[in-house]
Amino acid sequence: MTDHGPQPVERQLPTEEAKDLLALVRDLVQREIAPRAAAEEEAGHFPRDLFRLLSSSGLLGLPYPEEFGGGGQPYEVYLQVLEELAAARLTVGLGVSVHSLACHGLAGYGGKEQKAEHLPAMLGGGLLGAYCLSEPQSGSDAASLRTRAVRDGDDWVLTGTKAWITHGGIADFYTVLARTGGEGAHGITAFLVPGDAPGLTPAAPERKMGMKGSPTAQLHFDGVRVPDARRIGEEGQGFPIALSALDSGRLGIAACAVGVAQAALDEALAFVTGRRQFGRPLADFQGLRFLLADMATQIEAGRALYLAAARLRDQGLPFSRQAAMAKLFCTDAAMRVTTDAVQLMGGYGYTADFPAERYMREAKVLQIVEGTNQIQRMVIARHLAGPESR
Template sequence: MTPAVTPAARPRQVRRTLPTEEARDLLELVRELIHKEIVPVADEEEAAARFPREVFRRLSGTGLLSLPYPQEYGGGGQPYQVYLQMLEELAAARLTVGLGVSVHTLACHALAGYGTAGQRAAHLPAMLGGGTLGAYCLSEPASGSDAAALRTRAVRDGDDWVLTGTKAWITHGGIADFYTVFARTGAPGPRGITAFLVPGDAPGLTAAAPERKMGLGGSPTAQVHLDGVRVPDARRIGAEGEGFAIALAALDSGRLGIAACAVGLAQAALDTALWFTAQRHQFGRPVLDFQGLRFMLADMATQIEAGRALYLAAARLRDTGEPFSRQAAMAKLFCTDTAMRVTTDAVQLMGGYGCTSDFPAERYMREAKVLQIVEGTNQIQRMVIARDLAGPPGR
């Protein structure tokens, strides 16, 4: 018996450990929105590479685009461990949505953490709850993993800065309403970089055609060109030369977002494989009854639970103000590698059907590979972990 071509079963109600009644209500809100607005069209929209801008407006309007930021500026005031669990739910429904929320949160981090009180009051309410969407601009065509080698320049001109250069691999490039841009204002190296908040409609800011990626076709990734873009000094975030430290601090938190997205994607793949193997019959019984397949499913579930525990442990450190850079790198590394293993196994469990676009398993597998690369490749994560453990090489 071959299962009818139907949408794969969506993720089951994963048991959550949420600290307050408010957080539990948020979870119900997220699941309701997923059920009504994301799941019914996710496969079709992703196949057509459509960006769900209306979904993001809905998330913004309900406060789900601002969960970890202060309430005084329109944020949700939630602990990071709560935010990440909501993010996992969104990513399990459609990774384009989960990743988009993570990137928007990343783009808000610099201003929320390092802006002046006046800057936060002027810009954060619209960024957090005004229906706008952000992008984070650090990487360049010639400086990906070596981000401190960036070449985009910002030159002072009176009360303005003039930005010139090209940013690469920018999620939401060309559709973002604001960009957190890191540019060189001083000597080569990490101490010569400054952060700026650039409006999406600034004259001289343009985007190239979106990259043709192997996965996440609904999430636009593009080069962003800055051709003499003028930015008032009032939009400089932090002190001159402080930009690289701001960028790295944002990435620590952003890596936890990617870890949560990876766990959500892996959970979706596991649930799809469970659904399929229960429906598919061979040799007179469901293939789910065969011990070899059951062992694969058990390993997949164990890896997912371990990844979830790892990112939540790192989030609790962040919530209590403890250092968490190493744990964030570990979570990003482990969870995205887990997503790659689990999605690959899901395709294997489904056999030939797993290789077809009639089922989402092959899409999950392609998307998992992207997560091993974004916001620092997993080789970079290993460098971060090793440096924290043993110090820089040669010491």
């Protein structure tokens, strides 16, 4: 072999500014994120200080307008930053993606005064957001949500329960979808709810197989009052706002998946090039070399897919089908690659002394969040063949 160990990922970045940004991210990852990842994930510690650092470094609002405190970066660049963060620690990469998702509704559909009042703090003021769509009885069937908002003068009163909320209980603000009208998708409205609103109570965090450092919890709304000035968009416009956010959010999940897969490949490659069996390096065995080649090919294909979708988004072109494809392919690939990494490392891969087993556990959730991969197949098929006749 002429190459030994993992090689740096070559990035396709459109500007010198973007190259400098990625260099900043890589330096931050090496100094602040990667050294703490294993111990804090094992302890279930959420690194709130890292999110404050990311905010002060301008990394929590990258794809949003500079006039409101964002980074003004195209999605093509933002997603590659996410990939780098997720490769170091998924809790951080996915946390940035969720925060961006929580900002999407106000940035895209809010009024000018709303944006001026709230976005600067959300994008660069140290705040952390969460996105509240799913409920205990309406996960994939989001249009059947039951949390209700009732008008009371200049306020709305929210009552109900949200489930599977990343950053639930620790977020400073929540973008909440609630029913203000009749049944179905047309009776839903979006609201920006402060994290310390009276009547808003988090349940105990879920006990998960992976991403233990990222709290996921139910949120109970017991008569939470929200001023009408915090309504996002028009009454009844909530579901289109939610779907728009999810299209972009799925690209974030795809990028995170590629990051986790890349980290698993790097770990496996370092292991097999450094370990000898039967008098030669493990990496000299053809069966293992072919497996490494397949892993690398899936990662490159996934990266190309999410970047192609991001470029469509940056051009203002439809990208919903491509976003679903990227989320589907990249997260399935991450599950395969991380499983293969554990297999390549044998017994060592199965122990917590190496990060491969953590990558495998973390990859699983990426096939579930922001629309399961079965839902992504439904979305893709709907674009190809139209809605089902029934």
